Every structure is written in C-alpha cells, then in structure tokens.
Amino acid sequence: MSSPKVEVAIKNCCPTIGEGPHWDEVTQSLLYVDIVTGGIHKWDSNTGVEEKINLDGSVGFAVPCDRGGYVVGLNQTISHVDWTTKAVTTLAEVEQGTKNRFNDAKCDALGRLWAGTMGFESIPGIVSGGEGNLYSLSADHKITKHVGSIDISNGMDWTDDNSVMYYIDSVPRKVFAFDFNLQEGTVSNQRTVVEFPIGTESTYGLPDGMCIDAEGKIWVACFSASRVYRFDPETGKTLQSIEFPATNITSVCFGGKNLDELYVTSSSWKLPEDSKDKQPLAGSVFRVTNLTVKGRAPNNFKG
Numbered sequence: 001m002s003s004p005k006v007e008v009a010i011k012n013c014c015p016t017i018g019e020g021p022h023w024d025e026v027t028q029s030l031l032y033v034d035i036v037t038g039g040i041h042k043w044d045s046n047t048g049v050e051e052k053i054n055l056d057g058s059v060g061f062a063v064p065c066d067r068g069g070y071v072v073g074l075n076q077t078i079s080h081v082d083w084t085t086k087a088v089t090t091l092a093e094v095e096q097g098t099k100n101r102f103n104d105a106k107c108d109a110l111g112r113l114w115a116g117t118m119g120f121e122s123i124p125g126i127v128s129g130g131e132g133n134l135y136s137l138s139a140d141h142k143i144t145k146h147v148g149s150i151d152i153s154n155g156m157d158w159t160d161d162n163s164v165m166y167y168i169d170s171v172p173r174k175v176f177a178f179d180f181n182l183q184e185g186t187v188s189n190q191r192t193v194v195e196f197p198i199g200t201e202s203t204y205g206l207p208d209g210m211c212i213d214a215e216g217k218i219w220v221a222c223f224s225a226s227r228v229y230r231f232d233p234e235t236g237k238t239l240q241s242i243e244f245p246a247t248n249i250t251s252v253c254f255g256g257k258n259l260d261e262l263y264v265t266s267s268s269w270k271l272p273e274d275s276k277d278k279q280p281l282a283g284s285v286f287r288v289t290n291l292t293v294k295g296r297a298p299n300n301f302k303g
C-alpha cells in the first residue's frame with residue numbers, strides 16, 4: 001500500500017486561523033475562511049486562482065446557499081453574504097452582550113445549518129469555559145439551541161444514513177455522537193466515541209474540525225499536534241495518522257474530481273515567535289493524496 005502524500009495546495013493563504021474547508025463540486029473550488037480577518041476565500045483548483053472578501057468581524061464558517069451567496073457565522077450572528085455586493089444580512093443572532101462568537105458549522109442532508117459558538121479565546125485553545133452552544137438554523141431561518149455548556153464548539157458530520165451526528169468539543173478533547181433525527185432536526189442520546197487521554201497532548205492535541213469518509217470512519221484535525229487522524233467511531237481506535245509541517249491543524253474536508261483528496265487547513269495565529277520560524281508553512285492549506293478511501297460532497301444551505 002502506498003503511503004499518503006502531503007503537499008501544499010495554497011501556500012500561506014491564512015494570516016490567522018484557516019478554517020472551514022468546503023469543497024464545491026460544481027466549480028471544483030475550495031471555500032474556506034480566515035477567522036480573525038473575517039476572510040472568505042475561494043480557490044479554483046483548475047486555475048489556482050484565489051478570490052477573497054473580508055467582512056468586518058470574525059468569520060467562523062462560510063457555506064454556499066442554494067439561492068446564491070453564502071451563509072456565514074459573523075461574530076454572534078448567522079448572516080447571509082452576497083459575494084459581489086458584499087451586502088451582509090443578519091438571519092439570526094445569539095448570545096448578545098457576550099464576547100462569544102460562532103465557530104465551525106455544516107449543513108445536514110436537508111440543507112439545515114448546524115453551527116456552534118465558543119467563549120472568547122485569548123490564546124489558542126484557551127476560552128472562558130462552558131459558554132458555547134450548538135444551534136441549528138432551518139431553511140426559514142428559525143434558530144434552535146440543541147446543546148449547551150460547550151467550551152469550543154467545533155467540527156461535525158453525519159453518517160450516510162443520517163442516523164448519527166458526530167460533534168467535537170475541543171477543550172475536553174472529545175468527539176461525541178448523537179442519535180440524529182433528520183426530519184425533525186433533533187439530536188439525542190449524547191455519548192463519547194473518541195476521547196484523547198491525559199498524557200497525549202503533544203501527539204493528539206485538541207480535536208478541531210472533522211469529516212466522515214465513505215466507509216463511515218472519521219477524520220479529525222488535531223490542533224497543536226501537527227496531525228490529522230482517522231478514527232473508527234465504533235471502537236474509538238486510531239486507524240491512521242498523517243503529519244503536517246504546521247503545528248496548528250484546524251480542519252479537513254474531502255475534495256478533488258473523485259473526492260479522494262483531503263484538504264487540510266491550518267492556523268498561523270499567535271504562534272510563539274520561536275515556533276513561527278520553524279513552521280513557515282503555517283497558515284497554508286495542505287492537500288493529501290494517495291489515500292485509500294473517498295469522502296462525500298458537502299451540503300449547501302437551503303435557506
């Protein structure tokens with residue numbers, strides 16, 4: 001079996017926290033955000049051309065909408081952005097009067113958005129604890145809170161049959177599973193499927209963004225550990241480990257013509273000066289090829 005090949009896809013494209021990679025099959029482009037600069041970036045894999053816009057605030061995620069434009073997590077709002085006019089329309093607002101902000105998000109198979117929040121992060125990984133929540137936003141813009149007392153709400157994805165939703169809270173270093181009711185848009189029966197034990201901080205770090213593959217196994221970006229791991233959510237066992245030339249690996253998604261490449265974002269935000277010199281590629285988007293498994297195309301927002 002040949003081993004996975006890691007290369008730089010988009011060099012030093014994120015001045016702060018690269019996040020939220022989303023593969024657009026129609027245009028064969030990668031959409032991702034640079035959180036602290038409010039950047040929404042679109043990179044065309046055919047031409048290598050990148051376009052971006054910057055919003056006024058932190059952007060935790062950006063997902064394409066069926067009607068055009070993007071649904072974004074802008075500070076404490078979920079908003080719609082028109083790429084051309086840059087017009088921003090607020091769809092929902094939460095946690096007013098706090099310093100919290102939206103972080104990672106994804107749409108379920110019905111095009112409903114699931115998005116979580118986190119407390120103010122002064123240094124990477126350090127937040128005022130338990131202030132985050134997980135919400136969903138329906139196509140008609142009704143917001144519902146599902147889970148509370150989260151530290152850093154992060155990656156999520158669903159099994160092919162939509163019976164299970166996986167969800168990460170980074171600080172307790174856990175991947176949870178819920179029974180998922182797609183029609184109702186509800187989660188229940190929370191349990192832990194992967195937990196990083198004490199003593200594995202340097203090798204596993206903090207679980208951050210995630211995605212599921214066509215075999216139902218989960219790929220988790222590990223912040224402060226330079227790695228992406230593939231886990232079996234049935235057993236919690238590590239199946240594969242891939243190393244990157246940047247410590248703070250933030251998220252993953254499958255992409256490419258055959259959805260057999262893994263796109264991996266990273267952060268260069270607040271790296272200690274001495275470590276900055278050792279990882280000049282921090283803030284790049286990486287691509288992994290030679291994998292033995294494919295992924296799935298993501299869903300757009302229906303609202």
Ligand SMILES: O=C(O)[C@H](O)[C@@H](O)[C@H](O)[C@H](O)CO
Pocket residue numbers: 017019035103104121124125126152153154170171206207208209223250
């Ligand atoms: O992108 C995110 O999910 C957070 O905004 C980041 O700041 C880090 O990735 C996190 O601290 C590590 O878990």
Ligand SMILES: [Zn+2]
Pocket residue numbers: 019103104154155208209250251
């Ligand atoms: Zn994240």
